[in-house]
Amino acid sequence: MDKKRAIITTVVFLLLILGFGIFHLILPDAEASRSERRELAQSPELSSDTIFSGKFSGELESYLLDQFPLRDEFVSGHKLLRYYVLGQRGLDNMWLQGDSAFESDTLKEAEVQFAAQGIGKIAATMPEGVKLYYSIIPDKGAFAEDQGQPKMDYDRFFAILDEELPENITEIPIWDTLSFEDYYRTDLHWKQENIYPTAQALAQGMGAQLQPFESYKANTISPFYGSYFSRSGKPLKPEELTFMTSRFTAGCKVTGKDFSGIRQVYMPQLLNGMDGYDVFLSGVQSLITIEVNNAPVKRELIIFRDSFGSSIAPYFLGAYSKITLIDLRSPVDWWNYVQLSNQDVLFLYSTKILNNGSALQFMTKP
Amino acid sequence: MxxxxxxxxxxxxxxxxxxxxxxxxxxxxxxxxxxxxxxxxxxxxxxxxxxxxxxxxxxxxxxxxxxxxxxxxxxxxxxxxxxxxxxxxxxxxxxxxxxxxxxxxxxxxxxxxxxxxxxxxxxxxxxxxxxxxxxxxxxxxxxxxxxxxxxxxxxxxxxxxxxxxxxxxxxxxxxxxKSRWEDVGLGIRRFVLGLGKKVLIANLLGEMCDAFQKSSEQTVLYAWLYALGFALHIYFDFSGYSDMAIGLGRMFGFRFPENFDHPYISKSATEFWRRWHMTLGGWFRDYVYIPLGGNRCSKAKWLRNIFVVWLLTGLWHGAAWNFVLWGLFFGVLLMLEKLFLGKLLEKLPSVISRIYLLLVVVLSFVLFNAAGVKDAFVTMGKMFGGAELSNSASLLALRNYAPILLIGAIGATPLPKLLGEKLGKAKIFTVLEPVLLAAVLILCTSCLIDGSFNPFIYFRF
Known part of the structure; x- marks a missing residue:
């Protein structure tokens, strides 16, 4: 190597390693990454304990990587390399159809059995006047084109449900009301503005009447980073999140087991939190109740649900005067919050949750 | 660190x-x-x-x-x-x-x-x-x-x-x-290329090997991908580290000995060990083999000397029986090559002797990387028909890692070095080379920031 080339090489190299090092020191540290939906490592504590335990070195490395200048751009660079240069697909079980990411699961029979048996046990505790329904929300991957991804055996999935669920639970099919485009590009969830037909199918199945779609107003906020955003294997653009308001969503009282006071149906300020989908009914809540002021009917609905339920439940306001949503993934003594008599009870779960049925670990009444 | x-x-x-x-x-x-x-x-x-x-x-x-x-x-x-x-x-x-x-x-x-x-x-x-x-x-x-x-x-x-x-x-x-610009520049080049070998090739191959070991769908195809992938992974991991070490030494004015010389182009196990981890081989030669008498003694003692060196080489790599067996495997091969196999390999077309070498090295590294001796034989069994031929998981692994396997296979030959030497003479490379090295450093940084698979195999030794 001649001297001129050596000097240029050295200067460029030093500029990079020193430059990034100095920028790292100067730039303020971020607390969290919205795009990755996680808290970022902070400057580690320097003490004899942390040094001698080896904790300091590990935490310093995490801190430097998490707070690296232009972190998001570097992350995109890595994805571009893998997606376009190496042509890698399906890493971390993530796939892409256009710019829309989806996950592809294979059937876990024991998990589905566990979930279905749990639902059956809850159904068995219900008094006679209660009307029981269940509906299964297809995973986005169910509508994806074949790219060689692992396939979920949905026939077997539903066969297990048929075998395990008691006969007094009526199925309300909703698959025909949905398509791949009804889900967020960067997230596993459905878009509220697209699922009115789904809500209508559910309402009809339970003999209820929704307010007309025209009575809703679309409210759009951005940017929304879904849970697939950072896992997708390809740099994606953030998207908009729309929530549908009506006089019923505005005029109701939302209370919950996990928080005090009264909240709104929609919490737009939570868009900037770890999970932007928390905008709908404050996200993961073990038990939440919505009571409609001046409801045209006096009718009560109880939904055993996962996070998909948060965005569809607001469509039922007006058709029901009180809706209780119960999430069995969190510890919840729901039986102390509802007086069962003649309610509609809907078990509304996504295939993803039932296929990981052990997540519904708090199904059993002690 | x-x-x-x-x-x-x-x-x-x-x-x-x-x-x-x-x-x-x-x-x-x-x-x-x-x-x-x-x-x-x-x-x-x-x-x-x-x-x-x-x-x-x-x-x-x-x-x-x-x-x-x-x-x-x-x-x-x-x-x-x-x-x-x-x-x-x-x-x-x-x-x-x-x-x-x-x-x-x-x-x-x-x-x-x-x-x-x-x-x-x-x-x-x-x-x-x-x-x-x-x-x-x-x-x-x-x-x-x-x-x-x-x-x-x-x-x-x-x-x-x-x-x-x-x-x-x-x-x-x-x-x-002396600290000369030329030494610092050469050191930086060697360091960055070593970093690229480690982060851009070895880590990706390591990720594939890791996925295979965790998979419940280990087919014949997947087992071969793993075996070939690990042989390349360990080469790029260790030689990449050696390049970084040599480059760093050069930046500070030291000239460290070379540790690898394209070992996978060898035509025999004897030649392989002249090209693989050369400083370890040299150490055992100078401080164990020759003091024991080397080959200037009776045939029985000579074979004993080889046995001792390879037993120690295996043990040096790890305190487990699979490492001992791995060392002895090479010991036996080297004995056979010295007794008669070497002469036979020389007479054979080079493509056959190269295939022989690659096969024994790939199999040896399956033993090397196994959790135990039994585990190694289970994987080898799968490679030779003891499992389903292929399935969607292994086809996906092939699709995702074939490019990096190919890059690794070409990168393990002297071709990139020859190409670099030829192109490097062009004047434009006075500016282009620093830019390319900067690009490699930035690419490695992006992989480190977004990735998690970054262990060094030879740290456990």
Missing amino acids: VFSGATFLYAFLPLTLLLYFVVPKKLRNAALMVMSFLFYAFGEPVYVVLLLISSLSDWLHSLFIESHRGKKSAKVALISSIMVNLGLLGFFKYADFLIGTVNSIFGLAIPLTGIALPIGISFYTFQTMSYTIDVYRGNVKAQKNLVSLMTFVSLFPQLIAGPIVRYIDVEKELTDR
């Missing part, structure tokens, strides 16, 4: 370079020594003591040997020095292996020590031993300056994963070395 970590690349290295070139020349060894101890202490603060013990022991023993040259006490001092180093290595690396073996043979339940293996102990004990032995042999003079000796022992570029640099290799440079 690893070379391919943000702490090293963007904190330790710039600080060390600044410190090294800012301090007066006579303090440069001290600066390197301090930073090297900091480098080691960053990952293993307690075990710095071992490094100090080993350095002090060899410094004192060597001074004693030199002042008692030709006397019996010099030999006693040499043995004492070797015992200290082997004692450290034996206790920290092999105690639990020995206890476990005794327990399983005699049905005992002697509790294991549970002591963690100090990083790089196999490397630095070999380096310090070679120093004292060379002083005893009169090949080098004992270093009177403790700082200079400790700089040699602790020198961070080669401290924890080699190459095994002998004192004789850097004796002059320890006291008189």
